[in-house]
Amino acid sequence: MRIVVATLAIAAAFAMPALAADQVEKAPPTGAYKKVSDLVKLPDFLPGLGQLYVDPKTLPAGPFLAYNRDGRLVSTVYMLPVEDLTNKDKRFDDLAAPGGKVNHVDVYFNAGHPGVEKPHAHVVLWHVPRADETRVAAK
Amino acid sequence: MVSRRYILRIGGGLLAGLLLPRLPLAAEAVEIRMQGNADGSHVWFDPVGLRVETGQTIRWINLDPGNSHTATAYHPKNFERPLRIPGGAEPWDSDYLLPNETFSITLAVEGVYDFYCVPHEHAGMVGRIIVGQPGRFPAADLSVQATGGEPIPEIALRAFPSVDEIMRQGVVRPA
Numbered sequence: 679m680r681i682v683v684a685t686l687a688i689a690a691a692f693a694m695p696a697l698a699a700d701q702v703e704k705a706p707p708t709g710a711y712k713k714v715s716d717l718v719k720l721p722d723f724l725p726g727l728g729q730l731y732v733d734p735k736t737l738p739a740g741p742f743l744a745y746n747r748d749g750r751l752v753s754t755v756y757m758l759p760v761e762d763l764t765n766k767d768k769r770f771d772d773l774a775a776p777g778g779k780v781n782h783v784d785v786y787f788n789a790g791h792p793g794v795e796k797p798h799a800h801v802v803l804w805h806v807p808r809a810d811e812t813r814v815a816a817k
Numbered sequence: 818m819v820s821r822r823y824i825l826r827i828g829g830g831l832l833a834g835l836l837l838p839r840l841p842l843a844a845e846a847v848e849i850r851m852q853g854n855a856d857g858s859h860v861w862f863d864p865v866g867l868r869v870e871t872g873q874t875i876r877w878i879n880l881d882p883g884n885s886h887t888a889t890a891y892h893p894k895n896f897e898r899p900l901r902i903p904g905g906a907e908p909w910d911s912d913y914l915l916p917n918e919t920f921s922i923t924l925a926v927e928g929v930y931d932f933y934c935v936p937h938e939h940a941g942m943v944g945r946i947i948v949g950q951p952g953r954f955p956a957a958d959l960s961v962q963a964t965g966g967e968p969i970p971e972i973a974l975r976a977f978p979s980v981d982e983i984m985r986q987g988v989v990r991p992a
């Protein structure tokens with residue numbers, strides 16, 4: 679009996695950090711994340727990315743959490759200004775990665791948009807297989 | 818003989834219609850489209866250069882489903898940017914236009930008007946409108962940096978069509 683209780687206590691102890699962490703699987707994520715289209719004037723659903731959430735304190739790098747039309751997390755996106763990437767004194771360290779398992783990664787140039795107004799790179803950690811990327815494609 | 822002359826006249830009229838830039842009537846708004854490609858790596862105004870008559874209404878429309886754009890005149894009243902519209906002309910700033918939103922202005926003062934997109938100036942998203950007839954404005958080299966405010970990035974300066982090209986073609990499409 680004592681062993682069972684002890685086991686439960688240990689299990690509870692390990693479960694605690696998970697409970698305390700933000701829920702990000704389904705939109706809207708908990709914690710400091712805000713819907714990007716509420717922060718800046720951008721379409722609510724961005725073709726190729728989905729619906730984005732970000733903690734404004736982490737701009738411009740993010741992470742941005744991207745959800746498909748069913749509200750499921752499909753990717754975690756970092757937006758890294760080109761001028762920072764070519765600045766030897768600038769680093770991006772310890773960026774949060776709350777989205778879990780990564781299936782594959784895309785990196786590509788973006789000309790800018792409200793929120794990240796200068797040309798930057800999108801680093802996209804896809805949490806879904808390639809085939810599911812179409813779920814956030816243009817209609 | 819009469820008929821041949823008649824044909825020549827008709828032919829000349831057709832040729833003139835094909836070769837000369839068609840200046841839109843002031844009554845209808847001229848459209849400048851804000852566009853971007855699918856992954857947002859490239860954005861532009863189309864046309865990028867335009868020649869119109871005094872009193873012409875210009876309407877910008879955002880046809881980019883994945884981004885917001887602005888049409889903002891280079892003017893000290895807009896974020897203290899350099900003056901690149903005629904003295905005495907009213908500056909404009911559309912603010913962010915979501916997909917399919919539009920913004921219109923009417924240009925009453927002759928001269929060269931340079932404008933940009935706030936989030937995409939550093940991607941070279943700028944445009945130039947010339948109002949009026951050739952020779953009525955000083956032949957200043959507008960491709961050089963104007964004084965005042967945050968300088969215009971090199972990529973944007975290179976993107977303006979020349980005054981000559983706009984006067985020649987009437988409408989300059991992006992490359």
Ligand SMILES: [Cu+2]
Pocket residue numbers: 851860885886887934935936937942
């Ligand atoms: Cu733009």
